[in-house]
Amino acid sequence: MRMLKPTFLAHWRGHFRIRSFPLLLLVILTVAALLAHFQHSARANNPPWQQFVYNGHAGSRPYFVYTPETYQVGTAVPLIVMLHGCAQTPLDFASGTQMNQLAERYHFIVAYPQQTSLYNPALCWNWFDPANQFRGTGEPAIIAGIVQEIESHTDRWTIDRQRIYVTGISAGGAMSVILGATYPDVFAAIGVHSGAEYRAITSPLGGGEVFLQGGPDPIQQGQAAFAAMGSFARVVPTIVFHGTHDNVVAPVNGNQVVQQWMETDFLASHGTYQADFHSPSRTIHDQVPGGHSYTVYSWNDNNGNEVQEYWLVNGMGHAWSGGNPSNFTDLQGPSASLAMYTFFKDHPIKGQGL
Known part of the structure; x- marks a missing residue:
């Protein structure tokens, strides 16, 4: 848009013989309103919360996108993909985690793929099905396709391709692990809340046992995840959250997620990243005022860059740590949403922080 020059008001004053201050003030306010209108039209022509339907070769799913109200079209921003858990919807997940509020504050786009009862009666992502554990097929391909579709809508958003992330809880957390293994070229880093290691099971019949007792050897599963990367x-980089009192997905699963990714990243780094689960680079003990205590473990590479981060929240059950009151959150825990955003912003694919 061509900017109005300072001589604009002077021209109007001479042309219309403006002689009174009230009329001049009216002109100024009118011009200001016009400028505001054109500035607003330069923003994304999006309501903050929109629903879409993705249709691709691997299948179809609805998804929601949250766009910050201050977002300007053409501004490259990160994208965080949020995968809800069983018995949840994107609306539940967005409300409980407060990720949209963080998007407003820190300027990023949030996408919420939706599982439907047509594909799972309990609304779980089918992470346990081998058809959904590899690149180019099933739900991983659908979710990656949703990301690609969002990227393609350049009239609505400009996504920084180096800063695309995925996180989820429970079944959504397990699917985040799968996406990290199958689409490492798409997702710069992943978050896993109360989830399970890569291919912890390959049949729905074993889900309950794995969730309560843990999956196979995480070294073995780390090798499988590396093979899936091709x-x-x-x-x-991976950030993991788990509650010590989780009686749905036992805490051993959180340990295994961290250990699995240590092995995967060891292989992906050609042996230069050698982390020991029992010897973290840093350990922090803290407590939410009036809430849960927690421990944060982190492991760095040889250059001092953090690769894994593990938040173990004492006394928390199967719930998202922090956020808004809901059946799926625990307000006495530290904010998982803020911790994950903070971790993500320091881990773009090219290794440059936001």
Whole structure:
């Protein structure tokens, strides 16, 4: 848009012989309103919360996108993909986690793929099905396709391709692990809340046992995840949250997620990243005022860059740590949403912070 020059008001004053201050003030306010209108039209022509339907070769799913109200079209921003848990909807997940509020504050786009009862009666992502554990097929391909579709809508958003992330809880957390292994070229880093290691099971019949007792050897599963990466193999930074009192997905699963990714990243780094689960680079003990105590473990590479971060929240059950009151959140825990955003912003694919 061509900017109005300072001589604009002077021209109007001479042309219309403006002689009174009230009329001049009216002109100024009118011009200001016009400028505000044109500035607003330069923003994304999006309501903050929109629903879409993705249709691709691997299948179809609805998804929601949250766009900050201050977002300007053409401004490259990160994208965080949020995968809800069983018995949840994107609306539940957005409300409980407060990720949209963080998007407003820190300027990023949030996408919420939706599982439907047509594909799982309990609304779980089918992470346990081998058809959904590899690149190019099933739900991983659908979710990656949703990301690609969002990227393609350049009239609505400009996504920074180096800063695309995925996180989820429970079944959504397990699917985040799968996406990190199958699409490491798409997702710069992943978050896993109360989830399970890569291919912890390969049949729905074993889900309950794995959730309560843990999956196979995480070293073995780390090797499987590395194999799934194929030619796209790279170190995938991972942040994990788990509650010590989770009686749905036992805490051993959180340990295994961290250990699995240590092995995967060891192989992806050609052996240069050698982390020991029992010897973190840093350990922090803290407590939410009036809430849960927690421990944060982190492991760094040889250059001092953090690769894994593990938040173990004492006394928390199967719920998202922090957020808004809901059946799926625990307000006495530290904010998982803020911790994950903070971790993500320091881990773009090219290793440059926001």
